Amino acid sequence: MSNSWYNRRQAGSRGLKTLLEAHARLGPIIRLGPQEVSVVSEEGLRKIYAAGLDKSSWYQKTFFLYGVQNLVSTLDHSTHAKNRRIVAGLYNKSYLQRCKNLASLSDHIVCSRLLPRLDFYSLNANTVNVMRLFACIGVDMITGHIFGAAYSTDLLADEAKGGEYIETCASGTEFKENYFEHIYRELLSTRGTQEELRVSPSAAETMYNGLASQRSAGYVADREIFAESASEMLDHIIATQETNTIIWTYICYRLSLHPQLQDRLRLELRTLEPRITNEITNLPSPASLEKLPLLDAIVQETLRLHAANPARMPRVAPTGGMTLHGYDIPAGTIVSTNAYCLHRNPDVFPEPLEWRPERWMPHRPEEKLDGPDLPRMKKWLWAFGSGARNCIGQHFAIQTIKLVVAAIYTTHTTLIVNDEGIEQSDSYNSGPIGGKLILRFEHLKDTPEC
Structure with a gap:
């Protein structure tokens, strides 16, 4: 028995759909090969991820940056836990919501x-390449958080420069390593010279200093600490760029097909203080955005149906x-679940293929209907993983996703354009502010598993 058949399906962009079909037919646990099983269940989440099992070697083959490991590519649980503690506080929800540097950025x-x-x-009726636009926003946001505003990228301000960066990113990891290495080196060269001006250390400095403090003097060369911290920071940049870009794009895509929902969202967003307008200079607080139920529901549903990382973990x-579902699983066997199958369980998410x-959103009491099982849905929502090795940047991602969506839909409406460049709807009510954004979603066909 081998897993060559499944590997061929996976190489042809059918891997996750094949898994979904197999689990629907055979149940929560299936065998993919001689030493690999897939589990899609609450028991799997608990025994595999909440229990903190070590990662497989696949992560080291895929996520090494600057030739060294980072949190994602660290295999054993104890080393990961020790290094995660260095930067975990910088991505804590309460820290992000009150961080003055991030608010100013x-x-x-x-x-x-x-x-x-x-x-x-x-105003110029230009068609917007939304994936490129959102990728630029994502990189500017995360580099500002990591390196500080003075060393962040400015891809959004220069459309040509931003487009060149995004296009060149497709050439591979080496470009991104070279691109950010000089930024990081310049930042570290100023350490200790601007303490009076710095409100707090940047995330990059915190990682560098944290790694250095773990080693005794002379135990490891400075260049090795630089490589380890640079690997971590670049991983955060890549993850944010990809995750935020995908979710922003699909939110706009879905809302462009639902003009009435756009109007409802806009009414909700106009309750914010201060209201977002073209003249505003200070945005509403992240805490106030978190309280908006429709905005939250739109983000959660897009994370469910279009998870940025739907693959096996x-x-x-x-x-x-x-033991999983009554089966004895030998030591060394690869065990995994995936967001794609978890998010399409009809018992948890009725009509799972519908956005x-x-x-x-819970039903109102006067509707006298059984509301959704929100606690169970949240347990099965796996867009950022679960357990001690869940995505460290999930709160940063959700906070920035909501902020940008709020800015767009308070001030503008969106229209989808099909392959021939024809508007799909003319029923939009933009209200007294803003104009229409004509969006191009040409890259969605390249993401078949989403």
């Missing part, structure tokens, strides 16, 4: 870069083996 990127760009597009069965944000 967000105000500048949205108010001084994004909104003027959107106005230009709407392989772990290794521990010494002594384990329905209302599933995340």
Whole structure:
């Protein structure tokens, strides 16, 4: 028995759909090969990820940057836990919501870069390549958080420069390593010279200093600490660029097909204080955005149906083996689950292939209907993984996703354009503010598993 048949399906972009069909037919646990099983269940989530099983060697083959490991590519649980503690506080929800540096950065990127760009597009009836636009926003946001505003990228302000960066990214990891290495080196060269001016260390400095403090003097060369911290920072940049870009794009795509839902969202967004306008310079707080139920439902449903990382997350069965759904799983067996199958369980998410944000909103008491099982849905929502090795940047991602969506849909409406460049709907009510953004979704056909 081998897993060559499944590997061929996976190479042909049918891997996740094949898994979904197999689990629907055979149940929550299936065998993919001599030493690999796939599990899609709450038991699998608990025994594999909440239990903190070590990762498989696939991560080291895929996520090494600058030739060294980072949190994603670290295989054993104890080393990961030790290194994660260094930067975990910088991605904590409460820290992000009250971080003055991030608030100032967000105000500048949205108010001084994004909104003027959107106005230009709407006034000139230019078609927007949304994936490129959102990739630029994502990189500017995360590099500002990691390196500080003075060393962040400015891809959004220069459309040609931003487009060149995004296109060149497709050439591989080496370009991104070279691109950010000089930024990081310049930042570290100023360490200790600007303490009076710095409100708090950047994430990059925190990682560098944290790694250095773990080693005794002379134990490891400075260049090795640089490589380890640079690997970590670049991994955060790549992950944010990809995750935020995909979710922003699909939110716009879905909302462009639902004009009435756009109007409902806009009414909700207009309750924010201060209200987002083209003249605003200070945005509403992240805490106020978090309280908006429709905005949250739209984000959660898009994370469910269009998870940025829908693939298998392989772990290794521990010494002594384990039991899953009554089966004895030998030590060393690869065990995994995936967001794609978890998010399409009809018992948890009725009509799972439909994009329905209302599933995340409890029914009002006067409707006298059984509301959705929100606690169970949240347990099965696996867009950022679960357990001690879940995505460290999930709160940063959700906060920035909501902020940008709020800015766009308070000030503009969106229209989808088909392959012939024809508007799909003319029933939009933009209200007294903003104009129409004509969006091009040409790259969605390249993401078949999403």
